[in-house]
Amino acid sequence: MKRVIRYLTGFALTAGLLAALLASGIQPLQPASTAPKEQLSAYGFFSGNIANQVPAAGIMPYQLNTPLFSDYAEKLRFIQLPADSVITYDSTQVMHFPVGTTIIKTFYYPEDFRHPEKGRRLMETRLLQHFPQGWKALVYIWNDAQTDAFLEVAGDRKPVQFTDHSGHTVSFDYVIPNLNQCKGCHNTNEVMTPIGPTARQLNGDFNYIGGRENQLQHWVKAGILHGLDNASRAPRAPVWNDPQTGTVAERARIWLEINCAHCHKPEGPARTSGLFLDIYENDPTKTGINKTPVAAGRGAADLQFDIVPGHPEKSILVYRMASTDPGIMMPELGRKLTHKEGLELVKEWIREMK
Numbered sequence: 001m002k003r004v005i006r007y008l009t010g011f012a013l014t015a016g017l018l019a020a021l022l023a024s025g026i027q028p029l030q031p032a033s034t035a036p037k038e039q040l041s042a043y044g045f046f047s048g049n050i051a052n053q054v055p056a057a058g059i060m061p062y063q064l065n066t067p068l069f070s071d072y073a074e075k076l077r078f079i080q081l082p083a084d085s086v087i088t089y090d091s092t093q094v095m096h097f098p099v100g101t102t103i104i105k106t107f108y109y110p111e112d113f114r115h116p117e118k119g120r121r122l123m124e125t126r127l128l129q130h131f132p133q134g135w136k137a138l139v140y141i142w143n144d145a146q147t148d149a150f151l152e153v154a155g156d157r158k159p160v161q162f163t164d165h166s167g168h169t170v171s172f173d174y175v176i177p178n179l180n181q182c183k184g185c186h187n188t189n190e191v192m193t194p195i196g197p198t199a200r201q202l203n204g205d206f207n208y209i210g211g212r213e214n215q216l217q218h219w220v221k222a223g224i225l226h227g228l229d230n231a232s233r234a235p236r237a238p239v240w241n242d243p244q245t246g247t248v249a250e251r252a253r254i255w256l257e258i259n260c261a262h263c264h265k266p267e268g269p270a271r272t273s274g275l276f277l278d279i280y281e282n283d284p285t286k287t288g289i290n291k292t293p294v295a296a297g298r299g300a301a302d303l304q305f306d307i308v309p310g311h312p313e314k315s316i317l318v319y320r321m322a323s324t325d326p327g328i329m330m331p332e333l334g335r336k337l338t339h340k341e342g343l344e345l346v347k348e349w350i351r352e353m354k
Contacts, residue, residue, distance in 0.1 A: 040125055040140040040149040045080065045104055051122060051146045053106055060224070061208075062215055064201040066240040066254045069339040070107060071174060072164070073123065078104040079197075081224060089227030091235060092280065094194050095202075103128040103194055112163040123158060124176050125149050128186070128194055135192040137182040153179050172336055185333060188267045195262045199228075200237035200279075237279075241341060252349035253279050255342050259331055275306055288317055289353070299328045309353035318347055 037043055040050065047056045053076050055061050060079045067075060081087070082100030090096055097103070106125040111118045122142040129136050140149035141156055155178035161171040186192045199216065206215045216234055219225035228234060238246025240255045261278040263270040273294050276286045285291045288306030293299070293316055300316050308314040320330040321343050329335075 034131060036138050036151055038151050043102075045078065045102075050148060051142075053122075059104075060219070060222070061206065062197070062202060063204070063206055064196050064258070065204045065237040065245070066201065066251075066258050067196065068258050069335065069342055071172070071335050071337045072162075072170070072339075073107040073109060073174070074120075076106040076108070077196075080104065086224050086226040087219065089199065089225055089234075091199055093198065095197050095199070095225075097130055097194070097197075099130050099132050101130040103197070109160055109162045113165045114163065114167065121160070121162075122146055122149070123160070123174055126182070128192075135186070135194065137179055137186065137192065139176060139179065139182070141176055152176070170337075175336060177333070185262050187262070187269050188265075196258065198237075200235040201258070203231055203234045203236040204239070240345060248345070248349050248352055252346050253277075255345060259339075259342070263331070288315075297327075298325075299330070301328075307350055307353075310351060312347040312350040315350055318343065318350065321346060 044056055045059055046052070047054050055078050058080065060081075062077050062079060064077070079097075080102040082098060085098040085100065087098070087101075088096035104125065104127055107123045108120045109123065110116045110120045124142060125140045127138040127140070129138065139152055139155070141152045141158075142149040156176045158174045158176065159171070160174040161169060164170050182192075186195060202215045202219075204215060205212050206218065208218065214231045216225065216228060216231035220228060220231070237254045238251045240251045243251075245251070246254070256277045257279050261276070262268060264273065264275050264277040265271070265281075266276060274286065275288050275291065276283075277288075281287055289309060291306045292304060293306060299320050301319055303314055303316045303319060305314070306316045312318045317330075320328055322338055323329040324336065324338055326332070
């Protein structure tokens, strides 16, 4: 309880109000309440066994065309909107979510990626809650019994073992971020913001209970998306590992955007690097081509340019993506492993450059 009370002070909840709530047993309704729950189950996001992650009424599941790499963890994503509210469409930036929105993301590992039916282990569930004063992050860590997840502000480290798509056993320590680390990535002009739910990332199909349908069109029909009448008018991000959805260059650029551009953009924490990796950046130098690093230190090794066309082995970008050394690797947060497949895609893109 002390941990929760300390965290509540960050929401300007007065001691008197907190005491009154605790004494009366009254908990303000989510998502309007600023008081975080101790247990994930207390929010009522899921129906039945919470570990099954079946969304309750009013909770919208979604997925991204090309998601952020998080040490091969799979993710389940959901959105809860306040009653009688809508999301405002934006063709380029993250959608405009109304105050009271909660974005829910559960990280998990299948026991065997080749056979999902063998079960999975839920690791953590992260919430982004939209309050009048801005977005706030919460992290809930799943217990070993997989019966619930519990609020934790300091992060944690959990041993993980799974069988990958090639049949190899992978073992490592999965790192759950503390709340300050959440702010490190969800940062636009020093303001916490969501990263993934843009029109281009949401413009893809999802297997709903009623059948497969385009997500944006589903939201329009459900009356929760304002400003778009037809999903065919929206931009569409390729799926990074599906050649049918885009060229090598298009898929490499979207991989770099979702994994790197939350920092490497003019409004991001890495703005001083001069390396901007969002898909709307068309200046070759700013995207790294024949660009010298500003202050990479050990991260540059003895290499001269971020990207050397035709030569991934001479490109600082590839060198840092491949590394797991904390003083060298990029992205520097959110991973312990190298995304081998994403790395190969970027290498192929650089090889094709003239």
